[in-house]
Amino acid sequence: MDLDTLLLSRIQFAANISFHILFPTITIALGWFLLFFRIRFVQTREHAWEEAYYFWTKVFALSFALGVVSGVTMSFQFGTNWPGFMEKTGNISGPLLGYEVLTAFFLEASFLGIMLFGRGRVSERVHLIATFLVALGTTFSAFWILSLNSWMQTPAGAEIVNGEFMPVDWFAIVFNPSFPYRLAHKLLASGLTASFLIAGLCAWQLIKGSATGGTHKALRTAVFAAVLIAPVQIFVGDLHGLNTLKHQPAKIAAVEGIWETERGAALTLIGIPDEAAGTTHYAIKVPKLGSLILTHEWEGEIKGLSEFPNAHPPVAPVFYAFRVMVGVGTLMLLVALWSVWKVWPQRASPRIALPRPLLWTLAAMTFSGWLATLAGWYVTEIGRQPFIVYGLLRTADVVTPIAPANVAITLTAYLVVYGLLLITYVGVLKYMAENPVKHAPEAPSGELGKAGA
């Protein structure tokens, strides 16, 4: 394969957005968890809720900073690597990105300062409002960026004039056909990711003996959140799949590994798709189930990849990524059920004792949300190829004419920085979990829990 500017730019953008999405996926839901911890503290005045809030605020601040710096990179790469994208879709994507900056970025960035450092300087009520506004800001941000992403998947409300997209109906653009499903799917994914992050780090604290009162509160909250969200996510995921079948049948054909159009299609559980041969080797199939799940009829018709010559995505990455996502999602549901089964009898007790295997399982699944989220995004984004705006604009037509060497330099730099940061981030979370009580540079100037600033 030639390492040309198109491929390098795609790798660079993929690396960038993959790195970026890890952190918003945590902060979108973690913001609401923090608000919950804070409200519970205000209601009960239990010190343990304060501890939970304090500890997870630190995790939030760290994740948020990484999300911000990698997000700034994105806003530049639209122009540096995909100038054709903005030239051709700027009239649509511009306003959507603009509203994200105006309604979300400033809101979350400004009130984060007050949320993190404002205690003692503002009243408890203002501090609670700041926490709420930060959570709201992250959610607004998800709203706008997913609207744009969904529009690229299922473009609506626009017409093409002289090769440029022109807006016709803004309501149709914002609430394009796949947007409600994608937004719900993403927000729930964030909920699961944050739940398992909290549960995993809390389990690690229990294993290592560094648990505080806040650990037990946070663990219980996370486990209950996970068991509520996981089934809803599976239901919403199914709806999202049906929506994709309607608007992007080629993506579904790749997901399911269906090569020729058929009725009563089997569901391929696993196998090795071979695009050159047009078949899936060693496939394990359940007869008729594919049609049943996708069309809700035993004999429903599903279009095969051969119907989309030169206009379907590469099969293997989409096929595998989908199975990773569903596999991890299913595992999350099972572990959440197991956890709640153990936690439920102790719901009134201030301390939770869990069996060792469960603690280790939760700790091992700390970042399972990342895996499922990335796999899910690969399904939907690689599944959109070879188009950048589905069916209307090809990715190859909007790439920068910059020399491959320059892209290779920046790609290498980004990969080194991102690799370093990812290792450090995970290492620091582990360190913080094992040392929940602050060490020297962050020592409070007042007593713990009182206004110190």
Added chain:
Amino acid sequence: MTWAEFLPLIFMTVMGLALLAYVVLDGYDLGVGLLLPLGNDVQKDTMISSIGPFWDANETWLVLGVGVLLIAFPKAHGMVLQALYLPAALMIVGLILRGVAFDFRVKAPTKYLPFWNRAFFTGSLAASAAQGWMLGSYITGFDSGPLGLLFSLGIAITLPAAYLLLGAGWLIMKTEGELQHRAVHWARRALWPMGVALLAISAATPLVNQAVFDKWFGLPQIFALLPVPLICAAAFFAVHWVVTRPQLIDAGYGWLVFVNTVLIFVLAFFGLAYSIFPDIVIGRLTLWEAAAATSSLTVIFIGVAITLPVIIVYTIYLYRVFWGKAHPLTYN
């Protein structure tokens, strides 16, 4: 002037003001980052504390500025950022390092603190030098001849020096005691090199660009424009006057350093805006040629008209909450 012609003008103004806000606000953050190695361990913590609650919101002005370029002038966005591909990447990597160092330096194990302090400084330096280079390259119309590169290099040195002065001015306002005295000392050291560099650039700009020369030195505008360099000079000497008189700092006039440095930034900015207008990519694209469709601009205009005043209000609120001298930061 019709609405369709007027809108790009509004967005040019919004973009300019957002970038000005960025340069001033993140300028003092970056300046403090550049000064960081000069403080001792306790002072380093205080220096970071003085910018901790603000930096994130400050950096957002860059996203807004580039965002408006992207949204309102999509054709210019691609052209400018491709021409500045490598320095833009360097700036981004710098901003990444600086941004994460804020958190990692206090959350990572203490033994890594010196590493993250260095990352904070290196990131600030890379970002500010890259910004200077980008500005220089932009002014010369992306001239990659030796003269153009020399000019870009000049600004790549001048802008960090100006940020440094701004950062020192910020520390004079936000700190007290020994650190404040050192900040005065740093400001004094940075002042003359920055002044000379600024003068050299101002003199060189009309020379590398004939259109700019005509705009400034024609009659009668030269008389109308004369106050710009004069006020600049007055602001410069006001800073000089304060930093060479410790008793003025002790009497509470330290804020004059920051305010006058900001004034120099604002005037330099307006000088630049005047030189370039109405081009958005010098000599290649006017702002009307680069503008997005009127209907799209109208949609964003509504958003800007509603949200920008609100953003300004809560930004002022943020500064009021953290008004006064900086203390060690704590989440409690």
